[in-house]
Amino acid sequence: MTHPFLDLAPLSAAHFASIEDRVARLLGTEQDVVIMQGEALLPLEGAIRSTAGPGTVALNVITGPYGQTFGNWLRDCGAEVIDLAVPFHTAVTADQIREAFTERPDIDFVSLVHAEAATGNTNPVAEIGEMVRAHGALFYLDAVASIGAEPVLPDAWGVDLCVIGAQKAMGGPAGVSAVSVSERAWSRMAANPGAPRRSYLSLLDWKARWTDAGRTTLPHAPAQLEMLALEACLERIESEGLTTVMHRHATAAAATRAGALSLGGGLEPYVHSATEAAPVATTLRTPPGIIASDLVATALKSNPALPLAAGGGALAKEMVRVNHYGVDATAEAVQNSLAALGTALAEQGVSVDGEGARRAVEGAWR
Ligand SMILES: *Cc1c(COP(=O)(O)O)cnc(C)c1O
Numbered sequence: 001m002t003h004p005f006l007d008l009a010p011l012s013a014a015h016f017a018s019i020e021d022r023v024a025r026l027l028g029t030e031q032d033v034v035i036m037q038g039e040a041l042l043p044l045e046g047a048i049r050s051t052a053g054p055g056t057v058a059l060n061v062i063t064g065p066y067g068q069t070f071g072n073w074l075r076d077c078g079a080e081v082i083d084l085a086v087p088f089h090t091a092v093t094a095d096q097i098r099e100a101f102t103e104r105p106d107i108d109f110v111s112l113v114h115a116e117a118a119t120g121n122t123n124p125v126a127e128i129g130e131m132v133r134a135h136g137a138l139f140y141l142d143a144v145a146s147i148g149a150e151p152v153l154p155d156a157w158g159v160d161l162c163v164i165g166a167q168k169a170m171g172g173p174a175g176v177s178a179v180s181v182s183e184r185a186w187s188r189m190a191a192n193p194g195a196p197r198r199s200y201l202s203l204l205d206w207k208a209r210w211t212d213a214g215r216t217t218l219p220h221a222p223a224q225l226e227m228l229a230l231e232a233c234l235e236r237i238e239s240e241g242l243t244t245v246m247h248r249h250a251t252a253a254a255a256t257r258a259g260a261l262s263l264g265g266g267l268e269p270y271v272h273s274a275t276e277a278a279p280v281a282t283t284l285r286t287p288p289g290i291i292a293s294d295l296v297a298t299a300l301k302s303n304p305a306l307p308l309a310a311g312g313g314a315l316a317k318e319m320v321r322v323n324h325y326g327v328d329a330t331a332e333a334v335q336n337s338l339a340a341l342g343t344a345l346a347e348q349g350v351s352v353d354g355e356g357a358r359r360a361v362e363g364a365w366r
Helices: 013-027 041-051 065-077 094-103 125-134 183-191 203-211 224-240 242-263 292-302 313-317 331-347 354-365
Strands: 032-036 057-062 080-085 109-113 138-142 161-165 177-181 282-285 308-310 319-322
Touching: 013 032, 013 161, 013 177, 013 224, 032 041, 032 203, 041 065, 041 138, 041 161, 041 177, 041 183, 041 203, 057 065, 057 094, 065 080, 065 109, 065 138, 080 094, 094 125, 109 125, 125 138, 138 183, 177 203, 183 203, 224 242, 242 282, 242 331, 242 354, 292 308, 292 313, 292 319, 292 331, 308 331, 313 319, 319 331, 331 354
Parallel strands: 057 080, 057 109, 109 138, 138 161
Antiparallel strands: 032 177, 161 177, 282 319, 308 319
16 A cells, blocks of 8 residues: 555655755755755754864854854864853844954854744844955854745855755745855865764765765765655745745734734733844743743643744743744734633733734734
């Protein structure tokens, strides 16, 4: 008996290359795109280990948990790391980056997360990119949570290493991911004696054995199901239109923000300024005395399919995440999420305006 997930013909090199080209079109990039056979942490770690080492002076911007991870990898590679941490309720500003360069003109690597699903902020990459380029540093960007939700333009912004995954706003699989690599980034890797080679983390292996070899023979059997899912996801985005997909996410974020403010009861947007709030997901701060993880657990009891989560680690006490991305970037998902949060708050004795929230979401969607 055949099974839709099984008994598939092998994925050909030409097919694999065509999916890479489609990712390059999504990013509007002329750079090489490498699809890596693992979750986004694979190219995120691979790109850092390939380009950083002793002698690297890295400015590592921390606007959420991923920035912390990047700093640890950078230090592990032997780089000198200058951490620039901003509070999670805000974004980093281009001025802060400028000040960091003024203080340390020898910075030659900048790592930044574009949007943070975990904290709900988004950073001004275009402005920051200008500054990074003016100082000649290599620019590494985690665009996993922004791709599909807001513009991601590695070439226009001068991003040397732009990592994406399909599992957030693209509504795709989590098991494969991609990175666009500039000529400058390839040169850095080639000159880096510590860059992984003959390793699962190696980008240089892919360059030598796949990209530069004309993309005719795959070095390994690809994660076939995930590659087919990525292709289907790209097809779906192309047929809806990337602009429409992004607009859906921006509207979901605006609606969640407006709805939460109208709901009242002390539930507030976690990111203070709407311009610094990510379109991919909206984070909310719970009122004093209400534990976010308890509130989410109560809300999910009424409907376990709602895209709600509590913040990670210490944020579980005070942060609710409305993950309105992918198929959940809809008016319905936002309405149902806020309604469930409203009911859960009311159960804890907090007075809320459910009808006001409903109208605010409707208004934002119109
Ligand atoms: C979701 C996400 C990733 C991917 O990591 P997972 O924990 O596997 O989901 C990487 N970077 C950012 C900024 C993300 O939001």
